[in-house]
Amino acid sequence: MDTSKENGNSIASETLNFEKKKPHEYESSVTLKVKFWRNYHFVLENVKTFQNPKLEFEQYCTSAQVAADILFNIQMTDNALEGMSVADLGCGTGMLSIGAKLLGASCVLGFEIDEDAVNEFQSNLGTCEMLDENIDVTLCDVVRLFDGNNKKFVDTVILNPPFGTNPKNNGIDMAFLRAALSIAHLHVYSLHKTTTRNHVLHTIQSTGAQGQVVAELRYDLPRLYKRHRYNTVDIAxxxxxxWF
Incomplete structure (x- = not known):
């Protein structure tokens, strides 16, 4: 597929405008959904991961497959993206942010502590031809910026936080979760190690929100750092x- 602007085949615009195209009479709704799904995957697969992942930030990029599955189900199940303002905490290079915007979020705000990742996020917006869309990223420390005393300013928050496997980051996943709960009006969707499930649900309830596990995933973490012994690690x- 030629994705150049000259041919009018913008990666993002094909996906965003897909349903606006008039289907042929023989095309069923199932056929249209399959086409949309393929285009959606195509865009996310063009989102580049961290060029130089940093151990102190536990930087792992959410894969295109995982991001697509998560976001599509969030929209289909709860209608929590289309027309919603969305924040992506610890957004990295923009995989979840871009995916949320493609599914109709009115605006997406990414928050990221690593300047290199912020630059890569902007580069990915250019690659996906979404620089003119209502999506942006801010360089900041999420945990310090959102300390629980903030006004809620977005409808939905999505996050794939550091899991806290680095001893220096102990408790960072819960700090991210509390930050998300402090700014969301309606929904928070977060990824956590299954071994921390009880702690996660208790943290949610302690803020006055309700919470439940909606999916169990097998997460394949690639070997990014020298201290890792294996090429990949599969975790639950x-x-x-x-929600509130």
């Missing part, structure tokens, strides 16, 4: 939905 991960 929960997708947790919190």
């Amino acid at each position: 991960v929960d997708l947790v939905h919190s």
